[in-house]
Each structure stands twice: as structure tokens, then as C-alpha cells.
Amino acid sequence: MAQLNASAGQGAGALPPLLAVRGITKRFGAFTANDHIDLDLLAGEVHALLGENGAGKSTLVKMLYGILAPSEGEILWQGAPIQLPNPNAARALGVGMVFQHFSLFENLTVAENIALVMPPADRLDEVPAKIAEISRAYGMGLEPSRPVWTLSAGERQRIEIARCLLQDPKVLILDEPTSVLTPQEAEKLFETLERLKGEGRALLYISHHLEEVRRLCDRATILRLGKRVGACNPRAETPRSLAALMVGSEIKEVRPAGAHELGEERLIVANLSLASPELHGVALKNVSAAVKGGEIFGVAGVAGNGQSELFAALSGETLADDPQAILIDGQPVGSRGIGERRTLDAGFVPEERNGHAAAPDFTLSDNIVLSGHASGGLTRGGFINAAAAKEMAQKVITAFDVRKAGPDPLARTLSGGNLQKFVVGREIVRQPSVLVINQPTWGVDVAAAATIRQALLDLCAKGAAVLIISQDLDELFEICDRIAVIHTGELSPALPARNTTREEIGLLMAGMGAESTHAH
Amino acid sequence: MRIDLEARPARSTLREILSPVAALLVAILIGGVVVAIMGRSPLTAFQVYFVDPLSQFYSLQAIAVKASPLILIAVGLAFCYRANLWNIGAEGQFIAGGALGGWLGLLTHDGAYQAIGGWWILPAMMILGVVGGILYAMIPAMLRVWLNVSEILTSLMLVYVAQLGLDWLVRGPWKDPQGFNFPVTVNFDPEASLPILFEGGTLHLGTLFAPVAVIIAAIVFSKTIFGFEVRLVGSSPKAARFGGFDDKRIALAAFAISGGLAGLAGVAEVSGKIGQVLTTISPGYGFSAIIVAFLGRLSPVGIFIGGLVLAVTFVGGEDAQIALQLPGDLTLAFQGVLLICVLAADVLSHYRLRLRLGAVS
């Protein structure tokens, strides 16, 4: 393992930065993702790259890894300018990257996945031995012959990290590494990172989780809307001041609705068990929950534990065998489709806004017809009432401040935050009595996220029952009344948000916990 | 050299209309080069293929008669292709419809219905044609919907089966006993033949099915919820399920429409143009219709124009065989080149092309 000259691990000293960028710019057509950014990375430091969704962090690191070519500016390695035409060049130099969305091949084994990034001269049959060695050295527990689709998110991330470590990188870039981990797995990751830092490597850590950044990182560079807006020592700041730097202004506090009467149980799930229709999906086992009118019920969990399957069962995209498994306002709808559930005034917002919640190549008014046609007013005798659809679209656009180009554009031309406001607003404007949302503010800028969360609170203040599935614990603790945790298709009993700690939820997310009633 | 594609920011209707036109021009240019290699004058060839057929009434009728089955089949294919269902067995569905409808024509041969009158025969034949096409199309449809079997392979295999089946029928049980052992059936009675529209011409009533189908399809696609579902299922299947649309029902409906229209084209051809059943009743309409569908960008109005264009090349090609001794296969090759140009032009209307030096990656 390389031990680089690094004094006191804090990056001070006369050495040039290991990796630096000057004036780096990247344009995609008319859109500028990175605008003349300067950054430097010293050996033996953990450097945070902060910014909200859409600030340009992923674009910047893709250029550092050779996936994208800069439009302007230069990249410097130990003071000298270099070109990185592809990831092989970056790896040869000593830059490794752990992606947020893993670059893994599900149907290949762990060994095959790792072998793909080894230098071509290495023999294929020596790879399993090398994996075993690294796995032991860093406590990773990797089994070379397992196919990747059988592994959990934490295990998959360890493959990504092992891939990098086998090349002995001097610089390691991590893009939102904890977004798929339980709090306990995140702890393990931090230990590994501290160790790598002690070996003199430089770590570039992208995250929008401010507590983590304050804990791990020595310096931070902040991006906003593609530009570098500042640098700081995270430990000298508070999460609020960091957030203000990221957003550039005071964030609007979300106003909780204040104590209000809870009504009847409007959404009831009773012993729902369902096999997954997907090839590598998660089966739901005996899921039970009840959401009252006026309350927001949160479902926490690490990605890949049955959230999409739960949403599909609640929305009616997958039908249960037992009609009594799901009740909306007392009506058994378990075996009835999404159209019928909508006629009972239920609304649904799936996780994937482009391609699932909205059809990207259709206009906004068409997308109104998409979810609204069953509940009346938009069709007559098989014909679509285009004028009514346009009118409804305008209502949503105005109420939720959706920014767009042109009067009725295609859904895919909207930015992430605006499209999310549209698909959420489309349901809320119908004043549903039950609303189920999967990942309400994932990948959305702070302002849009605040608008959406406020709208959810306002909706439930009017007596609706709202169920949120989210991987963002901060969000769940901010707006939910009760929180349950989904793990390998099973739902824990719900805990009141005010009296529960992140640790308790974290244990449940990992499948452990005092409340668990199933033996493992 | 590497090709990079950049998405164009906005849609342009002008560009979308011009792209198939540009494709046609490029294909004609390529055709001209090939003709020159074969030792003929490209300009003369262009005149024979594209200009002369449009200048005489009888060849205009021939164009309409040839375009009609192409358009009818292609409109049906548009329903399937828009829904991402690759029905390439339209040729077989055409044959199935022609055979089932033609069977009634054989049954009623020689006035066997004198007692009740013959007004019902033609409508019944047309209906049987549609039914035959639908039933034949249901085979790949059901296999795809319930067993996830590739409809591409099954529908195509069934084309060969239909061709062989028809061959067996016409050489066997349907052969005209007074036909000197030729593999043909008896001729249909006038009551079983679609009437000719102009004295002494070839334009028959069946050619009117095509424009009617185009109008109905255009309305369905743009204004009805069914048309919305079909378009949605093809472009965003997850959103379609989210909208509560049943993709299985849509798939079966799309195949039924496609098979029914192909079957109708088949019985119209048999009853209007041929007047009896032969061992082959289609010069590859089912496959040429695929080209028409793409040339028309899967829109009914575009298909109408595309069908006329392709019919011109067929009629021109027949003339060129006589006038210039150019082989009929040249027309087929030209149609292949045309489809390639259409596909390329379609991509270019949505993306800008950038060529970069360096290795292909």
C-alpha cells in the first residue's frame, strides 16, 4: 500500500495538491453544468464537495474520472496539467471512484465484476485470490463466486470499493456513498475511510448529509448552480450555516401543521403478502399498517427492501389475492386496479418521475389525462377532452409554481424539481382522501422539496391520510407523525416520530431491533 | 472516427415532415448510382420509375390499386408498432383473410344461392376476411401476451405456414376441376367480386377501404383514449401501467386491428383484383407495408402518402422491367435502401450528429 508523504494528515505543507482543477467548465448544449470551478485536493485529507441536487457535483467528478471531457479549463496532477480521455487513464494515474449508482453487472459474479477493471495483463483465474486478500485486509467479507443480484446494497458498495482499492489509488472519489446504507453500515464505511486517509490517500467526499460531512471532512468546497461559491472548514460551521451556504439564502422552515384531530383509519393494510413480479424483486411478507385521516405515516428503509413492491401493491399496479388486504375508506380494494382506487379518491406518486409518474415524451396536459382519466371529467364516450386537460394542467402549474418552457411542453423538458412538483401537484389538486408517495423529494432542489413537503402537511391538515416511503431519514423525522421501517419485505410496527431516535430506526433498517417480532 | 449524438432541444414539426422526404431523395440518389453502374441512364430510369406512372390514367389507377392494400396493412401495423409490438406477419394475416373470404366466393360460385339473392355475399366476404386476419394474428398475440414469446419470430414463422397452407388448398381441395390441372380455383361470380369503379379500368371498390381506414385511424390516435393508450404503452410502459391501462388488453386489441386490416386487404385483393384464389395472392404486400409504415412515421396521414410513394415504385418498376430491362429485384433493393434512409433520417431529426476523431468507443 502506498504511503505518501503527508504531514499530520491535515494536508498542510509545501507539497502541491495531489489533484486540482482550474477554471473547469462543462456544457451540455445550452446548459452549463460546471462554470469555471477551482478545487484542490491534498494527500491525506478528506475533502467534502457540497451542494444541493443539481449543483453540478456529479458532473465535476465524472470529469475527474475521465468519463466526461471538460469544455474548458484544466486538470492538474501534482501540479502538472493532464488529459483524462477515459476511466482507464484515470485509474492508471491513481484515481478511483465509487459511484452513487453502482456500475455493477447484476448477472455476473463478484469476481467477474472486479476482474473487469483490473489491468488487462492480470490473469482471470488469479482474481479470486486477490479479492480474498483485500477482503480480509479491510474486513469486507466478499464471496467471489456469488452473482451480484443476490447481494444487498451495502455488499454491492463494498464491491465498488474493493474494485478501487485493488488498483491502489492515491485519490478516491465517493459520490453520495451513504444514500443506500443503514446508519450502522455507514459507521463501518467511515472506519474504512478513516483508515484510507491514514494511509495518505486523498478522499473527495460528495454528500448532502451535513452531519456526516462535519464528522468526516477536513475541508469543504461548496457548489451552487454549477459555480463554486465558497470553501470552509465543516467542523467550524453548523448544519444550518452549511445549508445556507449551499442554498445561498435562508431556507424556508417547513411549518408543521400544529396539533389537529386525527380521524378514522382511511388506509388500512392487513397482512399483505405478495410475491414480486420482477426478476430480482423482493416479496412482501405479512405487511400491516393503518393510516388515520390527518396523519402522515412514514416508511423508512434502505433502497431495495421492498419499497417499490409496497408502492405497487398500494397503488394497485400489482394486485393482491385478498381483496381485504388493502382497505381505502373501508372499501376492500386489494384485488382492484389503480383506476378503481382512484375513483375512491386515492392518489399515488411513484418514485421514478420520468418514465413512471409521467410519460417523458408526452405533454403536461397528456400527463394530466394519464392519471386523471379514470376519475372523470377528462373523457367522454372514449374521446379525450383536451381543453379540460389543459385547464387542469394550468391549475397545477400555477398552484405549485412549476417552471417550464412554452405553454404545454413535453414532460422531459422540465427539470427534476419542477417535474416532481408537477406530478405531486397533479394528485394533490384533486384533494385526495388518501395519498401514497414513494420518495417525494429525491433528487429535488431544496426550494422545490420545501414546497412539496408543505403541500403534504397542508393536505393532511384537511383530513387526508398520507403515506410516505422515503430513504431520507431527515425528511421523515421532519414531517411524519409515525415511522415504520421496511426490511426485506417486512414492515416493522410504527413508532411515534417524536419519541424515536435515528439509532432505533437505523437498527430496524438493518433488520435488528427490540421491536422485531420475527426470528431471523 | 466516432459518432456522438446530441439531443436536439426542441421538436420541430417542419423537421419531422421533411425527414422522410429527405430520406426519399437520398434513396433515389443511391438508386441512380446503382442504375448507372448497371449501364442505364439514371435520368431515364427516374422518369420511368417516378414520372411516367403519374402521367397516365390507367397507371394512376394501377397505383391506387397497389397502394390500397399497402396503406390498409400499414395503418394496422401502426397500431402494433406504436405499442412496441413487432408484428411482421402481416403477410400471413393478409393470406389468411384472403383465404377465408375467398372461400365464401368459391362456395357461392355458379349461383348456388339463387333462392335467396346474392346481395349479402360481398359484405359477408369482407367480414370473413377481417375475421380470418384477426384469428391468424391472435396466435402470435396470445403467445406474446400470456407466454412472453417473441412476436417477431412467431408472426414471421406463421407467414411461411400461411403461404404453404394456401398452396396446399389451391393445389388440392380448392382446385378448379375444369381448370386443366392448373393450380387455380374457379372464378368468383359477379356477386362475389368487388365492383369496378370506372368502365374498363382496374380501380375497384376495395381501394376505398384504405382512405376510410386512414381517416378513422387518425381520429383514434389523436382524439381517443384508446389511441392514447396505444401510444403510451409503446413509449412508456411503466407510465401506462401507472395510468391504469391494461397492457395485455391493448396488445390483443392492437394485433386484432392489425390482423383485421391485413385480412381485409387480402379479401379485397382476392375479390376485387384477382377474382379467384391463386397459390400466391400477394407480391410481398405484408413486407412492403412495413416500409410504408415507417416511411409514414407511423402516422395514418403519413402512411397514406408513403403508400402512394411505394406504389409508384412498384408500378414504375414493372414498367422499367419492360422499357429498360431492369430487374424487378431492383425495386425490392431500392425499398430496402429507402427504409434504411428513413430510419437514419428519423434519428437525425431528433439528434444532432457530431463526428469526432479518435477510436470508436
Next chain:
Amino acid sequence: MSFDPQQIQDVLVIVVTAATPLLIAAVGELVSERAGVLNLGVEGMMIVGAATGFAAAYLTDSTMLGVIAGILAGAVLASIFAFLTLGLAANQVASGLALTILGRGVANLIGSSFVGLKRTPAPHLYIPGLSDLPMVGKLIFGQDFFVYFALLLTGAVAYWLMRTRSGLTLRAVGDNHSSGHSLGVPVRRIRLLAVLFGGGCAGLAGSYLSLAYTPFWSPDMTAGRGWIALALVVFASWKPWRALAGALLFGGVSVLQLVFQTWGVPIAPQFLAALPYLTTIAVLVVLSIRDIRGAAAPASLGIPFIPDR
């Protein structure tokens, strides 16, 4: 009916020769599909190989040159397909159909001057002593060289796919082209090579038909074998040795036609001729029932790839 061992051997030989073009085309297409590209132009590439192969062999009086010409013809058509689907990211189904239509037209054009002509068929192996063995001599030691090459090809591809680095990279690209791109794997270059290989194999299979299986060219002589080869790849679950089993099955079915006719079984010839096509459908149905979730197919098969740069 008596069972003459010589007759049995003759039947088996026909099964093998009928299977050979299907096997060659299927193995080529299998490589293409494992890289994630669905090439429906196989039929067009095969028939163009048949016409070009015969034409070149007749004109130069060399079977070898005919074979090379056939392979090149298939590869040239495949390069057009690659331009459309890899360069322009056009729809793979429509592009494949376009190439089939073009291939048929071009093949008939090339072949038109050669209809009705014959030449000496491709040479067969002859080892004195071994090739004369009863029952198995001709079957194992007396085939033409295409047959042995087809077996070698199958074995080589099987080994290469599973045991070599480049084979692994190809499988990875077929599993997830985005991941491959993020890791710096040259996705489109690999797919281009795979498609050219597939086209070359289809062309080779076609030239086998016009140089060895029958020593002449006739229009549309491939009779849908390219499509059957596509079905074979599915039947083989994308594994080369299984493609051999499937090809022999289809070879057997096409032999039935001859066998029944020789034995005077009163089944209509059209039905017998339809058997391969009906068998293809039956085989696909059986396979789908066994693998209804489509787990065996390469995950990125048929999906266009447009890289960010």
C-alpha cells in the same frame, strides 16, 4: 420397411448438413446478442452470402474464394446495420428488418445471372480407412469442411466467452451497457465487432448453402433459415453448445420431410415443408414456459445506447 445401416447413416449425414448453416448463423448471432445487439438482419446477410459466395466461386472456380466473398458480403451488410443501430442508435428491430429486405433484393440481383448454373460442390474430407467405416465413416470422417469448421467455431466461441477477458467484457456490455461505459469499456466498439462477426457468420452460413449443401444458387434459397437461427439462439439460452443441440433438432425436422417422402407416407408435402417453421414456434413456446421471466437473456439486449460525452 427394413433398416439398412447405410440408409441410417445417410439420414444422419443429412441431419448434420442441414444443421450446419443454422449452427454457424446461430453462433454468430449469439455473440452479437450477448453483447446486447439484436440483429434481425441475419436472413438478409445469409442470403447475400449465398448469392455472393456462389457468384465469386463460379467466376473464379475456387470454393475458398467463394467462401471469403460470402463472409465479406455478410459483414458489409452487417456494417450498414452497425452504422444504423450503433452509430445512430436507431431502433434495432426496424433496422434489422431493413437489412433483411435490402439483403434479399441485393442477393436476387447478384444471383440473377447465375440462376440455373452449377458448379462442383465443396470437397469432403477423405481419410482412407476411417472414412470407409460402416455406419460412422462418412458421418464422422467424411463431411465437408464447413461441418468441421462449424464445430470448431462453436467450441472456440464457448471457450472464449466464458474463459477469456475479452469474452467477459463482451458479456458485461450485454448485461449493462451503462455500467460498462462508466467503467471505460468501449461499448460501441465491442458491439461493432460482435455485429460484424455475426454478419460474417451469417454470410458464411449462406455460402455453405450455395457451395456445399446444394451446388447452385436459386432465389430465396435460404427459406427463412436466418429467422430459425434467431429462434435457435433463444432456444440455446445464449449458450453455444446448446445451439448445437438445437441445430441438430432442426436438422432432424427438415430431414423428416425427405424421409416421409421416400417412405411414401401420405402427408401433404406442404405440411412437411411447414414443419421447421411450426417446430420453431413450438420450441419457442416450450422455452418461454420454462423461463417465463426471461432470466436467461442478456439484460441490455435490444436497448439502444447513447453515451454521454
